[in-house]
Amino acid sequence: MKFSIWHMRATGTACALLAIAACEPVVDSQQAQAPSETPVAATPQATExxxxxxxxxxxxxxxxxxxxxxxxxxxxxxxxxxxxxxxxxxxxxxxxxxxxxxxxxxxxxxxxxxxxxxxxxxxxxxxxxxxxxxxxxxxxxxxxTVTAPQPTPIAEPTVEHAVAEADSPTPEPVEQVTPVETVATTVPEPRPEPTPPPAPTSAPTTDAAPERPYMQVGTFGVAANAAALVERLQAEGLNAKTVAAGALTRVVVGPASTTAEQAVIRDTLREMGFTDALAVAL
Known part of the structure; x- marks a missing residue:
């Protein structure tokens, strides 16, 4: 009978130890050794x-x-x-x-x-x-066509770098010392007296002669038509004439001695309907 009681006690102790061992958490070795994920920077693409x-x-x-x-x-x-x-x-x-x-x-x-x-x-x-x-x-x-590379994007910080920045101690603020303002006393320098500009040696030219003093009114294949246009322009007070250009005959007005005079001639021709008159040089 004594042997049976001892045997029952030993068996109960072993069962209790097995129950305690079953309640302990099991750690996954792969999960414990898994490295943190690091984002991969995107490769810049070139455009043409x-x-x-x-x-x-x-x-x-x-x-x-x-x-x-x-x-x-x-x-x-x-x-x-x-x-x-x-x-x-x-x-x-x-x-x-x-x-x-x-x-x-x-x-x-x-x-x-x-x-x-x-x-x-x-x-x-x-x-x-x-x-x-x-x-x-x-x-x-x-x-x-040329290839223009795109700017390289900035890679985001890794998880370990973000955790390290979060765990780093925040530096204590340094008290700033306000500098004392100082006012320097300066003596103003004497200003030199203004020098009058030199007198002009000659009066400036207000209006110069144009490089192309004639206004071309038209080009005709029939000389009689060109002569009729010259008479019409002369009746309006314009200095018109004909100029031979190979097989064609050109009708021009001028020459103008100044650009202002040429502008008056051009405006007169436009009022008469010759809006395509061009400034030319014979």
Missing amino acids: VEVATPRPDLYSVRALAAWDGRPSLGGAWIAHPDVASAERASITEVATGRTITAALFRRDPSIPGPPFQLSADAAQQLGIQPGVSVELDVVAVRMT
Whole structure:
């Protein structure tokens, strides 16, 4: 009987130890050793853009140009007798430095007037008034595609870095010392007496003679029609005459001695209906 009681006590103790061991939490080794996730920075992607590359070896001319004041089709373009084939060109007005990009075509060399002929859109983009000749620098361009890389994005901080910043102690604020203002006493320097400007040696020129003193009114294939127009212009008090241009006859008014006089002639011609008159030099 004593052996049986001892055996029962030993068996109960072993069962109690097994129950306690079963209640202890089990730690997953893979979960304990799993590293923290770190975001991967995105790879910058490049984009392709088109740029205009100057090609003076294909075409480069500096000459006078004008717009006749009439509306034109085809957008912004410029034409010259020496153009072999259609191109894209960079057009720069020499006086103002304003530059645009437009189409470049060939024009009929028999048409009188400045070498370059502008469309209405090109003249308006350059700020050129109708009937006024300006000097342009025209250079052919070719559109090329280049690769422009995108800026590299800033990578977000990792979990370990964020936790480390959160656990780092906050530095105590340092008391700022306000500096004491000091006022420096300065003695003003004596101002020099103003020197009167030198007297001009000669009076400035108020109005100079225009480079193209004639206003071209029209071009005729029949000389009798040109002569009839000259008589009409002379009846209005204008100094008109005919000028031979090969098989054609040009009708011009002038010469004007000043730009102001040329402006009066141009306004008179426009009132008579000749809105496409151009300033030319014979």
